[in-house]
Amino acid sequence: MAKKGVRQEWEEALQQVALAANNIVPWKPLPGPQTMAYTSEADELFYGGAAGGGKSDLILGLALTAHQNSIIFRREYPQLKGLVQRCRKILKGTKAKYNSTEKVWSGLPDGRSLEFGACQHEDDVEKYQGRPHDLKAIDEITHFSKAQFKFLTGWLRTDDLNQKCRVICTGNPPTTAEGRWVIEYWAPWLDPKHPNPAAPGELRWFAVLDGEDVEVESGEPFEYTDKEGKTELVKPRSRTFIPAKIEDNPIYMKTGYKSVLQSLPEPLRSQMLKGDFAAGVEDDPWQVIPTEWVLAAMERWKKDRHISMTRPTPMTCLGVDVARGGAAKTVIAPRYGNFIGKLQKHAGKTTPNGGAIASLVQVAIVGDAYVHIDICGVGSSPYDTCVERGLNAHAANGAGGSSARDKSGKFGFINKRAEWYWHLREILDPTSGDDIALPDDPELLADLTAPKWKITSSSKIQIESKEDIQKRIGRSPDCGDSVVYAFGNVEFAVWAEDIATWS
Known part of the structure; x- marks a missing residue:
């Protein structure tokens, strides 16, 4: 037996x-x-x-x-x-x-x-x-x-x-x-x-405060006043x-x-x-920006952050991804040459109109920096308000046409959104890029590594739409888009000048 x-x-x-x-x-x-x-x-x-x-x-x-x-x-x-x-x-x-x-x-x-x-x-x-x-x-x-x-x-x-x-x-x-x-x-x-x-x-305790998942000290209920001044009892x-x-x-x-x-x-x-969670995670072969490139940029940011804050490099640009209400965020990415400062995130409910967003931009901007602001969907009103207030605002219209080519010269772009995302990919490339430094931000890492790409029949690069990304990952990639706008080409000459100044 x-x-x-x-x-x-x-x-x-x-x-x-x-x-x-x-x-x-x-x-x-x-x-x-x-x-x-x-x-x-x-x-x-x-x-x-x-x-x-x-x-x-x-x-x-x-x-x-x-x-x-x-x-x-x-x-x-x-x-x-x-x-x-x-x-x-x-x-x-x-x-x-x-x-x-x-x-x-x-x-x-x-x-x-x-x-x-x-x-x-x-x-x-x-x-x-x-x-x-x-x-x-x-x-x-x-x-x-x-x-x-x-x-x-x-x-x-x-x-x-x-x-x-x-x-x-x-x-x-x-x-x-x-x-x-x-x-x-x-x-x-x-x-x-x-x-x-x-x-x-x-056991650790967490609560959602102003849309953010936050660790708190204990499981005891506490009163919290949100950004709109409303107070409620929160049970972690x-x-x-x-x-x-x-x-x-x-x-x-x-x-x-x-x-x-x-x-x-x-x-x-x-x-x-x-059960090693630190072991490598395989990228999708059609992922626009490889995860290791983003992580390398974040390592540069952590290494040089204390130096960067004291450097005389002027603010170059504010990349602004706009949200008006809803679950999305308005995110501002301040750029100093090839260094992105800490992202400024604002719940959509706190930026209900163009005036509110323009006011945030006015507070964030330093010197002669220009503003590259999203105008797709709800962004046109904030852009108009920024212009009315005399800010150096440039419209980021991702749906607009593009005449640019990739570094190889072989491929064009289906629209400006594809051009800007691919430009960020190229300047993050460790073999030929520009040593970009990005904030050590898990949400930014997830956003920049989410989009996928393909080549169209007309030999143009097409990037997955923001709407499709949102359906796939369950949220809007606002942090990633703000950084893309910060490096998006308003004029190529501006970018060349920035690199020269930084180096």
């Missing part, structure tokens, strides 16, 4: 408990990180990192034993197959049944409910609008955009005072640039550059990250899965075996 494996022995023992106890779910967390995550008090928990740490089992176990009304998401429906199969094994011997059409389990002990969902496209989240659950679990969180995550978790609630509500996310380190928002969201645990790192499982939410590796899963350790992870090529090996 073949010897039983660890998993088989574990599950058979639990099945006997279930049958003896009349429809009790035969599951309990593994000792170590999985138990730590199961008992965590965090409102929003990220569990995982490495592969094989029992991520999927954790969210299934929580849904089946600790919550009344749960939903588990994957990005695409076919990816749910493994979760469904594992759920069948856990529930073997109970009265539970699965409806594959509705993707809902019925007959669960204690009247619990569990369903599965997917959001392949950005706007698929609307299918789940207004549907409350006390457990929102997102498996492989780095496959989702931040906008999807925030929308799906927006209806986390229950009418049972004894039921805890929580968000559980699982996943490995991101393998694409689009998943990097996760590192920013759980920065105290995942960002090695964070000034105040947190220990695994340690707790957040944590608990790492798990294959060594924490005795079942997978017995079956030799670790050797599979050890055989992966780098950086996938470090990501999946060690």
Whole structure:
């Protein structure tokens, strides 16, 4: 007779408990990180990192034993197959049944409910609008955009005072640039550059203040007065990250899965075996600006920031991306030759008209610097107001035609937006660029590495539209556009003069 494996022995023992106890779910967390995550008090928990740490089992176990009304998401429906199969094994011997059409389990002990969902496209989240659950679990969180995550978790609630509500996310380190928002969201645990790192499982509290995600001192409610002078009572939410590796899963350790992870090529090996969030993230081959080029520019900024602030280099330009109301921001990028100062970000609700934006520009501008201001959409009124006030304003019309060529001379541009983005790419190129220094700003990094490009049939470079980028990443790339405008060519002679002055 073949010897039983660890998993088989574990599950058979639990099945006997279930049958003896009349429809009790035969599951309990593994000792170590999985138990730590199961008992965590965090409102929003990220569990995982490495592969094989029992991520999927954790969210299934929580849904089946600790919550009344749960939903588990994957990005695409076919990816749910493994979760469904594992759920069948856990529930073997109970009265539970699965409806594959509705993707809902019925007959669960204690009247619990569990369903599965997917959001392949950005706007698929609307299918789940207004549907409350006390457990929102997102498996492989780095496959989702931040906008999807925030929308799906927006209806986390229950009418049972004894039921805890929580968000559980699982996943490995991101393998694409689009998943990097996760590192920013759980920065105290995942960002090695964070000034105040947190220990695994340690609770930190966060609140959204004036549209920004801000870490606060504790979970105690506090009164906050926003930029419009309105005061409200804010209740912070707790957040944590608990790492798990294959060594924490005795079942997978017995079956030799670790050797599979050890055989992966780098950086996938470090990501999946060690849960290394600092390992390289592969760029899309049609990404306009390579991530490493932007990171190099940010390293130059950090290295020279204290020197740059005392240099006699005059302000060259203000790049202004305009927002009037809504979730977008008005962002001002001050440029000093090849150095961009700290971005000035203003919530759209604080810049409702041209006068408000022009006033911000007047405060920010120094000397004879010119203003390159976005006039597409809502930007024409701020531009007109800047001109009326005697500012050296130039219209940034990204939809306008372009007669410029790339450095090779082979390609033209479909419009000014493509020309300006490609110009920034060229001056960031480490082999032939101009040693541009960009602020060490995670939002700016995400914005500049989001756009993709292609060559049209007329041999012109076309950059992904702002609207399409917004749909894909879930927000407007306002910080990136402001820097693009700061370096956008009003006159090539101006740029040449700036470089000469800086050097």
